[in-house]
Amino acid sequence: MKQPLFRRAETATLAALLTVSQLAPAQTFAPVNPSPASTETPAAPTAATAAGAVTPAPTAAPVAAELPATAATAPVSAAAPAPAAAAPAVPAPAAPAPVLAAPAAPPPVAAAPVAPPDSTRRAARRARARKPPPEKPLYPLYSLLTLHAVANSVWNNDVAYDSFNSKDVGGRFGVQLDADLVHLTPAIALAAELGYTYEATDNTELPPGLGEVGRLEAHHPHVAALVRWSLVDWLAVHARAQVGLSFTELQIERAGVSSGDEALTAKACSPFFALGAGLSVWTPAHRISARRQYFNSLAYGARIEAGYLFSSAVALEFPDRDANPPERQIAVRGADLGAVNRSGALLGLSAFVRF
Amino acid sequence: MAPSFVRCLPRLHLKGLGACLSLALFAGCGDVEPHTPLVLSEPVALDEHLVWLDASNQRALVLDVAGADPQPHVTSIDLKGVPGTTQRQLAHNALLSLTANPDSDDADLVVLTSSGVKTRYALGTQFDTLTQSADGNFAIAHFSEAGASTKNASLLFNPNEIAIVDLTRTGNSAVTKRTLRSFGTAPRLVAFSPKMQLAGEERQLAVVLFGSQIALLDLNYPDRPEYTIELSRGASITLSQVRFSAEDQKIYLLANGSNDVYVLRLLPAGGNRENDFEPSLNQLGADAAPQDMVVFEGSLGSRLLVASGTRAEIVEASSSRVTQIPLSTRADRILLFHGTSPFDDADEPRALLFAVGQSSVSFLDLEEAEERTTRNLETLAVPGGIQQLIPLNDNLVLIPQTSGGLTILNLEERTASPIQARLGLAAIQPSLATGRLWATSTGSKALGYIDVDNLHPGEVRLDYEIQRLFVLDKAKRVVAVHSAPEGLVSILNANDPEDLEQATTLQGFFFEGILDR
Secondary structure (H helix, E strand, O other), X not given: OOOOHHHHHHHHHHHHHHHHHHHHHHHHHOOOOOOHHHHHOOOOOOHHHHOOOOOOHHXXXXXXXXXXXXXXXXXXXXXXXXXXXXXXXXXXXXXXHHHHHHHHOOHHHHHOOOOOOHHHHHHHHHHHHHOOOOOOOOOOOOOOEEEEEEEEEEEOOOHHHHHOOOEOEEEEEEEEEEEEEEEOXXXXXXXXXXXXXXXXXXXXXXXXXXXXXEEEEEEEEEXXXXXXXXEEOOEEEEEEEEEEEEEEEEEEEOOOOOOOOOEEEEEEEEEEEEEEEEEEEEOOOEEOOOOOOOOOEEEEEEEEEEEEEEEOOEEEEOOOEOXXXXXXXXXXEEOEEEEXXXXXXXXEEEEEEEO | OOOHHHHHXXXXXXXXXXXXXXXXHHHOOOEOOOOOOOOEOOOEEEOOEEEEEEOOOOXXXXXXXXXXXXXXXXXXXXXXXXXXXXXXXXXXXXEEEEEEOOOOOOEEEEEEEOOEEEEEEEOOXXXXXXXXXXOOOEEEEEOOHHHHHHOOOOOOOOOOEEEEEEOOOOOHHHEEEEEOOOOOOOOOEEEEOOOEEEOOEEEOEEEEEOOOEEEEEEOOOOOOOOEEEXXXXXXXXXXXXXXXXXXXXXXXXXXXXXXXXXXXXXXXXXOOOOOOEEEEEEEEEOOOOOOEEEEEEEOOEEEEEEEOEEEEEEEEOOOOEEEEEEEEEEEOEEEEEEEEEOOEEEEEEEEEEEOOOOOEEEEEEOOOHHHHHHHHEEEEEOOOOEOXXXXXXXXXXXXXXXXOXXXXXXXXXXXXXXXXXXXXXXXXXXXXXXOEEEEEEOOOOEEEEEEOOOXXXXXXXXXXXXXXXXXXXXXXXXXXXXXXXXXXXXXXXXXXXXXXXXXXXXXXXXXXXXXXX
């Protein structure tokens, strides 16, 4: 069975992790600068010696260090079986003993490893053919990207927000694209996200005299990091950290006021940060291509998320204006009207397609 | 192939999620509470501040317009009641405001300064009218005639209830509540006498005018019973004016529907009265209905000058002698002044007699007028017609013309200097400190001024239409209030109004922080 690219990468990563972790005892087994005690006292039996290595301890270290990776890992795998998840990732130990036995020769062995005989290679090939298939990740297989259509609701209980929305909840709609970066385990994946939401509200019930309509319009591009844990093959929970910028414009239309100012406007670019957690459900994956390594399946789903959005406030004021004859003879100083707090509880719902 | 129940689950979840989101969006949304609109009074100037009273939010808004760097910031003062009748406390830098508790019949009289509520007097009744003495030390809260007829919020209502407030004191003892005796009518006007010697003691009286009766109250002893005097049987007359002669301890009264001048002489009372003075009524007949009167002190003693339309009458109350002086031009108002005349350098009492709408005025030299009569009379033409009369410094009088201009009348030189105006002048503010008259017109952005010394006119155009005009003598500032719901004023240097670089417009101070409220 052919593995997709990301799956191979995951396998290689896991293999590398296992190799590093299992080589560590060998280093203690053969210290680079042995203490006087260790030079006088034979090393304690290790996994390598237990596996049948006949080389004395003082010479075993450089030999093991110079061995090819396959040769070095083979006896370790044989001596201390790796976890089940790691087993398929490591070539089967077809003939571990001869490989380690070969360097039983004096020191020059390290410079010229001995190739295994053909029978050994055939045995190894057979062993590889018999190995169990790689474990399927719980998320729809063969998918890297997720495209969301997002509807977020931010609960804004700030009084100032009331001038721009007759309800405390404002909707933000947009799209976002998730890309799986790595599967930490078959069930846990780390993904990056790029998204954009748009928000527009208005309210005509302004404080009497302030104006006729209050409008709020904002664009929110963002990036996010997401950790997803698939519980079963149709359900996952996730946690998400999101940072972005809000390009907000507040406007109060004041047509017809005697002071002649048509509108009060404030534009602000402010950062925001959000933390959230939620769950996703999806349909079984539909295979759309048997030949491609990835983007060959399609799944649909929905996600709900709750969290909190932290964002700086946007101030609105009557602007200060310098004298500018003949249009304006006298400089104007305007009062601050207040600031609209943009933080609030977040409830997000998205429909997504994963491919 | 997944089991069928597994394939159903996502669908069920989606429905559930949709329901949750809908619940959050619609059921959980908090509705916005409506804002309370500002219901603002006309602004009042207090030395370096402008004050507005906000009836809907039961507060006063104070704007500092005289600072070196004025800011669009108002200080809010909680009045703890809905402000009603409000007026400047005479001879004091404070406001007097009757505030009502909207949840009960309680009411207070609040003395308000620019820094906060100075004193609060509990009145217990929601009066709608306030009258204060010239020195601002006494105030009487009572019901107006209109209030007495329309007051229907309470089940029981006493239109003759009043509250006497000694503004020089604090606490409950400063307020005396009482009900005036009446012959079936409600109070119409309240007047305060100057301080006068009565029964060996300097004291002040309050005179409450009903339709045809008066009540005399001794403010030194507000707990003592009042004198109630009926001047005419029946309801054929309506008392309209009251004047005092402190020298002679007399009170003069005029009434609509009567040609008589009513004179009350205040005499020491007999030993069996709780009050130590008592009034004695005298009635002086005149040929025509008197419309205005003043008391003056001449070399021969105290006299009463009465304007009766086509004639002036000088009344000597002690002898009931009346001297009639025919007028060549109609007059129903009198302005008393002391000064010289073009023919006499002596500083004597003189009178200007005039009527609104007339184009001429009469000067009457009061000294020896009873003997010289019309020889002491001089008529002067005033172009444009008289709209009102505003006394200025140095015996100058400002006369806004009915035709829209201004006339500066010099009472000593007896000259009338017309100042033409393109538009009808709506707000005219004389300022002794700046030596200028400031004027503006309805719907105009132009702020005009006249140097009183040389009558040189000047003008500066502001950016917004001027609604009200204030001249702050102490701060040497001119403040133009523009009509804008958010609050809009322009502040100019009164000494150099044409230098607009020194001017500032403040905008939006009524809505300061409104988004956060």
